[in-house]
Amino acid sequence: MLDNLIKKTKKCDKPITKKRDIPDGIFYQCPKCKKSIYKLDLRQGAGVCPHCNYYYPVSPKNRINITVDKGSFRELDVNVTSVNPLDFPEYEDKIETYKYKTEQNEAVITGRAKIEGRNIIIAVMDSRFMMGSMGSAVGEKITRAIEYATVHKLPLIIFTASGGARMQEGILSLMQMAKTSSALAKHDDAGLLYVVVLTDPTTGGVTASFAMLGDIILAEEGALIGFAGRRVIEQTLKQKLPQDFQSAEFLLDHGMIDSVVKRDEIRTVLDRILRLHSKEDKK
Amino acid sequence: MSQTIERIETIYKAISELSKLEQNDEIVKTIARLRSILIHLEKKAQKEYCVWDRIQLARHIDRPRAQYYIDRIVEDFIEIHGDRSFSDDRAIIGGIGKIGKHTVTIIAQNKGNNAKENVERNFGMPHPEGYRKALRLMKQAEKFNRPVVCLIDTPGAYCGIGAEERGQGEAIARNIMEMSRLKVPIISGIIGEGGSGGALALGVADRFFMQENTTYSILSPEGFASILWKDSKRAEEAAEKMRMTAKDLLGFEIIDHIIGEPTGGAHKDPQQAAHKVKKYLIEQLDILETKNIEKLVQLRYERFRKYGEFGMAT
Ligand SMILES: [Zn+2]
Numbered sequence: 001m002l003d004n005l006i007k008k009t010k011k012c013d014k015p016i017t018k019k020r021d022i023p024d025g026i027f028y029q030c031p032k033c034k035k036s037i038y039k040l041d042l043r044q045g046a047g048v049c050p051h052c053n054y055y056y057p058v059s060p061k062n063r064i065n066i067t068v069d070k071g072s073f074r075e076l077d078v079n080v081t082s083v084n085p086l087d088f089p090e091y092e093d094k095i096e097t098y099k100y101k102t103e104q105n106e107a108v109i110t111g112r113a114k115i116e117g118r119n120i121i122i123a124v125m126d127s128r129f130m131m132g133s134m135g136s137a138v139g140e141k142i143t144r145a146i147e148y149a150t151v152h153k154l155p156l157i158i159f160t161a162s163g164g165a166r167m168q169e170g171i172l173s174l175m176q177m178a179k180t181s182s183a184l185a186k187h188d189d190a191g192l193l194y195v196v197v198l199t200d201p202t203t204g205g206v207t208a209s210f211a212m213l214g215d216i217i218l219a220e221e222g223a224l225i226g227f228a229g230r231r232v233i234e235q236t237l238k239q240k241l242p243q244d245f246q247s248a249e250f251l252l253d254h255g256m257i258d259s260v261v262k263r264d265e266i267r268t269v270l271d272r273i274l275r276l277h278s279k280e281d282k283k
Numbered sequence: 284m285s286q287t288i289e290r291i292e293t294i295y296k297a298i299s300e301l302s303k304l305e306q307n308d309e310i311v312k313t314i315a316r317l318r319s320i321l322i323h324l325e326k327k328a329q330k331e332y333c334v335w336d337r338i339q340l341a342r343h344i345d346r347p348r349a350q351y352y353i354d355r356i357v358e359d360f361i362e363i364h365g366d367r368s369f370s371d372d373r374a375i376i377g378g379i380g381k382i383g384k385h386t387v388t389i390i391a392q393n394k395g396n397n398a399k400e401n402v403e404r405n406f407g408m409p410h411p412e413g414y415r416k417a418l419r420l421m422k423q424a425e426k427f428n429r430p431v432v433c434l435i436d437t438p439g440a441y442c443g444i445g446a447e448e449r450g451q452g453e454a455i456a457r458n459i460m461e462m463s464r465l466k467v468p469i470i471s472g473i474i475g476e477g478g479s480g481g482a483l484a485l486g487v488a489d490r491f492f493m494q495e496n497t498t499y500s501i502l503s504p505e506g507f508a509s510i511l512w513k514d515s516k517r518a519e520e521a522a523e524k525m526r527m528t529a530k531d532l533l534g535f536e537i538i539d540h541i542i543g544e545p546t547g548g549a550h551k552d553p554q555q556a557a558h559k560v561k562k563y564l565i566e567q568l569d570i571l572e573t574k575n576i577e578k579l580v581q582l583r584y585e586r587f588r589k590y591g592e593f594g595m596a597t
Binding site: 078079080081082083085086088089105135136137139140143165167168169170171172173174175176177178179181182183184185186188189204205207208209210211212213226227228232233236237241245246254255256 | 440442443444446447448449450451452453455456457459460461463464479480483484486487499500501502506507510511524525526527531532535537583584587588590591592593594595596597
């Protein structure tokens with residue numbers, strides 16, 4: 001039966017299932033068009049539905065695979081992990097669950113890598129890990145990556161994906177916005193290149209800090225990007241918002257980003273940007 | 284509100300009524316007696332304040348606003364308007380003036396004391412153009428080498444269609460980054476509510492104070508409860524967990540000083556509240572004036588660099 005081969009992609013909490021960007025099974029059902037997708041098609045298409053162009057969320061691991069030179073990635077600060085500074089109920093359990101589900105310590109992975117032989121520092125956020133929310137550990141990892149790039153005079157590329165600040169760490173999460181942005185000021189002062197790739201979704205405190213500070217800001221096609229949540233705005237204004245509100249295309253139209261890029265073209269575009277900013281190539 | 288605070292309110296009213304009468308020995312004695320009871324009750328109330336009481340004081344409609352402090356504290360004030368690209372955001376007052384002997388740039392979020400003022404001031408919730416006006420004034424302060432004083436009082440940055448279209452996130456991010464490297468001393472402080480990124484966008488400073496009955500938080504307790512528990516009615520419970528009072532923030536070393544308020548809140552005696560803020564600002568401006576600016580900016584970086592608590596997985 002084909003039905004048995006279609007793995008349900010709907011999120012369920014019990015029993016705990018590992019979060020994979022592209023789930024197991026031979027066929028998947030596309031969450032948007034509901035058609036069956038053959039596993040290999042999805043993998044080769046970097047998580048894009050061949051029928052309706054739906055973008056499956058990509059894990060940092062796969063994102064790195066499709067972005068940087070094969071075998072070039074060296075992870076930094078793997079062990080930085082969250083604690084519970086406000087003694088917030090059930091926060092530790094939540095962290096442990098997400099660690100298990102995603103096989104990562106936190107909602108961002110950072111490291112050094114190469115694109116077409118050029119050294120870069122890369123940070124990739126993970127919307128599957130507590131909505132990619134930024135608490136102290138995420139802020140620390142990103143700040144260290146920025147500082148590493150500054151010290152080693154390297155270009156920095158950050159893929160954002162975040163629901164915003166992590167509520168469970170209260171005001172300390174807010175301070176991560178200042179911490180990361182201050183580190184970026186130093187990277188900027190050193191005349192170094194910072195490219196942001198906004199992916200779905202990028203909102204709240206991440207939008208109001210490092211996500212919007214790139215020298216060049218790209219956005220993945222169709223990504224939702226905004227400061228306030230859609231529901232909050234609808235409740236405040238008591239009116240429905242247009243479908244494309246806060247889409248990557250909407251931000252492009254309003255002059256907030258430089259370019260909207262298809263998933264399978266991101267590496268090529270990044271390579272071109274890096275080449276245009278490379279000092280060696282200018283000689 | 285606790286019973287003690289209610290009794291204080293009643294006695295305040297009684298004293299005020301008695302003071303209006305023609306004074307005789309009897310009345311003078313009664314007032315004196317009431318005042319001594321008041322002192323006792325006020326001390327008691329200080330200990331009894333729960334977080335929720337302080338939030339009510341921080342949000343009190345009669346609380347003195349930035350405009351009041353500017354009028355009381357700043358001499359030769361000249362207001363400066365507009366972001367030079369879209370409009371003038373009335374939620375933020377900007378200008379130049381003298382505090383004591385120091386010429387400073389003032390940037391302040393201003394709520395209203397009534398419905399009409401609040402409509403004009405958008406309840407102290409700035410749009411991107413408000414933050415861009417603030418940034419323009421900060422860069423101007425840097426050019427003329429004068430310190431920046433920011434007074435924070437906002438439930439948060441405004442959430443709306445125009446705010447999104449014009450890049451609320453970018454405006455806040457830019458201010459945070461530029462403040463971190465601004466080459467003049469910066470003093471920021473909360474005179475009411477310090478709501479989220481909308482507050483932080485004026486809050487990357489060398490000195491950070493909070494008045495005694497103010498709050499600083501990642502989100503309003505209502506919003507917090509609604510996000511985490513899908514129930515905004517649990518705001519009081521959220522407030523207890525969020526650690527958002529001046530004392531909490533001092534504990535995290537996110538602020539340097541708590542400025543005392545008149546008993547019952549700043550609105551009970553605005554003149555006294557303003558006097559204390561002025562005294563603090565002059566003290567700190569005197570100190571900051573003597574500092575080497577490169578060193579100061581480096582210390583500002585280190586201050587924000589250390590925020591956060593994390594562990595190492597084994
Ligand atoms: Zn599809």
